[in-house]
Amino acid sequence: MRAVRLESIGSLTMRSVEKPVAGPGELLVRVAVAGICGSDRHMYKGEYPTAIPVTLGHEFCGIVEEIGDTVTRFTGGELVTVDPNISCGTCRACTQARPNLCESLDRHRGDTGWRLCRICGGAARASLHPAGRSRSRSRRLQ
Ligand SMILES: [Zn+2]
Numbered sequence: 426m427r428a429v430r431l432e433s434i435g436s437l438t439m440r441s442v443e444k445p446v447a448g449p450g451e452l453l454v455r456v457a458v459a460g461i462c463g464s465d466r467h468m469y470k471g472e473y474p475t476a477i478p479v480t481l482g483h484e485f486c487g488i489v490e491e492i493g494d495t496v497t498r499f500t501g502g503e504l505v506t507v508d509p510n511i512s513c514g515t516c517r518a519c520t521q522a523r524p525n526l527c528e529s530l531d532r533h534r535g536d537t538g539w540r541l542c543r544i545c546g547g548a549a550r551a552s553l554h555p556a557g558r559s560r561s562r563s564r565r566l567q
């Protein structure tokens with residue numbers, strides 16, 4: 426599939442990459458729209474710690490194309506938005522309903538600048554995302 430990859434600081438490339446496969450607890454989302462955030466610009470300029478190469482675009486929505494094992498809340502075909510703040514759900518902050526303070530917070534991009542940006546985003550035909558951090562918008566469309 427095609428993806429926009431940050432290959433090195435200041436170098437974006439549209440290239441073919443292997444299409445990911447949804448693992449346990451994950452969705453493969455066929456990307457409909459992906460935004461360009463100021464965080465993407467910071468990554469491009471080398472201002473955020475980033476595991477390069479990485480696909481940009483942590484703000485995106487799309488259609489659930491594939492469902493990993495253990496996922497029960499989705500059946501496929503739903504329009505979803507993704508939450509790029511991927512909290513663990515088990516640390517002290519998470520269990521106190523404060524996932525924004527998660528001790529192992531991960532992001533598609535990393536708006537804070539101090540977390541390693543390493544998860545591929547939505548500037549591609551499809552992107553993996555944890556089912557627990559995806560929200561269906563199907564009801565609003567009915
Ligand atoms: Zn952002």
Ligand SMILES: [Zn+2]
Pocket residue numbers: 512513514515516517518519524526527528529530
């Ligand atoms: Zn946590």
